[in-house]
Amino acid sequence: MVKVEGLDKLMAEHPFFQGMDEASRKTLSGCARNERFDDGDYIAHEGKAAERFYFIRSGTVALEFHMQGQDGLIIETLHDGDVFGWSWMVPPYEWAYDIRAVGLTRVISLEATCLRKKLKKDNALGFELYSRFVPVMAKRLYSARQQLTDMYGKS
Amino acid sequence: MSTQPKPDPMTPVPFTIVRRRQELKDTFTVELTPASANRFAFQPGQFNMLYAFGVGEVPISISGDPGNPEKLVHTVRNVGAVTDALSKLKKGAEIGVRGPFGSPWPIVEAEGNDVVIVAGGIGLAPLRPAIEHVLANRSKYGRFVILYGARSPADVLYMKQLQNWRGRLDTYVDVTVDHAGRDWAGNVGVVTRLIGRANFDTHHVKVFICGPELMMRFTIKELSDQGVSKDDIYVSMERNMKCAIGHCGHCQFGGHFICKDGPVFPYARIESLMQVRGM
Numbered sequence: 001m002v003k004v005e006g007l008d009k010l011m012a013e014h015p016f017f018q019g020m021d022e023a024s025r026k027t028l029s030g031c032a033r034n035e036r037f038d039d040g041d042y043i044a045h046e047g048k049a050a051e052r053f054y055f056i057r058s059g060t061v062a063l064e065f066h067m068q069g070q071d072g073l074i075i076e077t078l079h080d081g082d083v084f085g086w087s088w089m090v091p092p093y094e095w096a097y098d099i100r101a102v103g104l105t106r107v108i109s110l111e112a113t114c115l116r117k118k119l120k121k122d123n124a125l126g127f128e129l130y131s132r133f134v135p136v137m138a139k140r141l142y143s144a145r146q147q148l149t150d151m152y153g154k155s
Numbered sequence: 156m157s158t159q160p161k162p163d164p165m166t167p168v169p170f171t172i173v174r175r176r177q178e179l180k181d182t183f184t185v186e187l188t189p190a191s192a193n194r195f196a197f198q199p200g201q202f203n204m205l206y207a208f209g210v211g212e213v214p215i216s217i218s219g220d221p222g223n224p225e226k227l228v229h230t231v232r233n234v235g236a237v238t239d240a241l242s243k244l245k246k247g248a249e250i251g252v253r254g255p256f257g258s259p260w261p262i263v264e265a266e267g268n269d270v271v272i273v274a275g276g277i278g279l280a281p282l283r284p285a286i287e288h289v290l291a292n293r294s295k296y297g298r299f300v301i302l303y304g305a306r307s308p309a310d311v312l313y314m315k316q317l318q319n320w321r322g323r324l325d326t327y328v329d330v331t332v333d334h335a336g337r338d339w340a341g342n343v344g345v346v347t348r349l350i351g352r353a354n355f356d357t358h359h360v361k362v363f364i365c366g367p368e369l370m371m372r373f374t375i376k377e378l379s380d381q382g383v384s385k386d387d388i389y390v391s392m393e394r395n396m397k398c399a400i401g402h403c404g405h406c407q408f409g410g411h412f413i414c415k416d417g418p419v420f421p422y423a424r425i426e427s428l429m430q431v432r433g434m
Contacts, residue, residue: 062343071337076344079352102340146345147333151370152276152306 007032014055015081024125031114037101044099052109053085059105064098083136088112164400167206167251187227194224198259199284200419204399206251207240214396216281222291230280256399258419260285265361269297273374275304275366279312281391282365293325300353301328304346308332308339347377357382365391388422
């Protein structure tokens with residue numbers, strides 16, 4: 001098992017945590033786990049409880065919509081340095097789609113209940129974390145809107 | 156001094172289709188040879204007017220290898236009456252050709268720099284000659300990056316060639332689609348998301364972009380966010396070219412004629428026009 005101290009160092013290497021003060025990162029690392037997923041492993045399933053959120057250290061995950069009687073439809077792939085799983089922040093805390101590892105994927109995950117407890121006690125840490133999440137969400141929303149334009153279609 | 160009369164740019168020259176390949180459901184490639192010469196010199200980024208006899212003319216970028224001028228190659232998307240007529244022509248049929256016209260990609264000015272190609276949809280076709288040139292002169296350039304986006308895996312143009320380019324050890328190729336089934340092992344998402352991962356030198360780079368204008372706008376914004384100067388970005392514009400020599404005005408774009416001053420422009424030169432709604 002990876003020690004909390006080791007996890008803190010791994011977290012410091014991830015772009016999401018760059019510039020975060022050491023004390024905050026150490027607090028968060030108390031909720032962290034180092035994980036690996038093999039090709040084809042499902043990390044999350046649509047409608048299930050969102051108990052963790054994830055920071056990709058290396059590898060790729062596919063965000064998929066489940067389709068009855070068919071293979072899933074991939075709507076986005078995420079890669080090294082990306083973050084996924086903000087359903088932990090939004091009631092009813094359920095995954096909005098399936099998430100599958102594409103090839104060997106290494107991540108750091110944070111446990112949601114643990115995190116919510118810490119953030120309730122430490123509002124400054126909550127603000128710090130949300131301030132980092134909002135730009136990521138904004139960028140992803142912007143990308144999703146670009147996809148909606150069907151920009152490669154017939155001109 | 157040569158006494159050879161200069162060919163009339165308004166008169167199509169007959170070329171024969173020597174090969175035809177269906178690339179995608181609505182896109183095909185023809186290889187042509189001239190009836191009266193054995194080579195067709197051009198610069199990457201230039202276009203020809205292709206004449207489907209009895210139907211009409213369309214401007215189509217040249218998509219072959221400039222190092223192989225014996226073959227004139229065009230990749231065409233079937234979107235209207237003329238391209239539909241061209242799509243029905245078989246090996247041995249004749250097409251009228253006028254050209255080459257327009258400004259090229261600045262491949263010589265780019266020497267000594269990283270080169271980043273960003274293409275969307277059929278926009279890869281006008282960039283292929285520039286790619287071939289860089290690959291043929293690889294030692295003159297720094298990091299070479301090809302980023303390509305398409306609607307779905309079935310819409311990826313030149314798939315085999317992309318795989319071949321990726322297989323080289325001196326070229327970084329990344330492809331993405333807007334949506335895909337599980338049998339697709341590549342990226343899913345917008346082409347702009349590939350830029351941050353491409354790891355080029357943002358201060359010593361020339362970026363060539365071709366695709367739908369919306370895609371080019373998104374790409375330019377992302378490049379600017381990454382620190383690439385507008386002076387290092389070049390775009391290929393598309394308008395309704397008719398005469399191809401700047402006389403008729405059909406392709407006027409502000410104070411420019413796309414056929415004569417373009418189709419390749421330094422972005423800084425047309426930035427203000429690209430912001431004008433309805434132009």
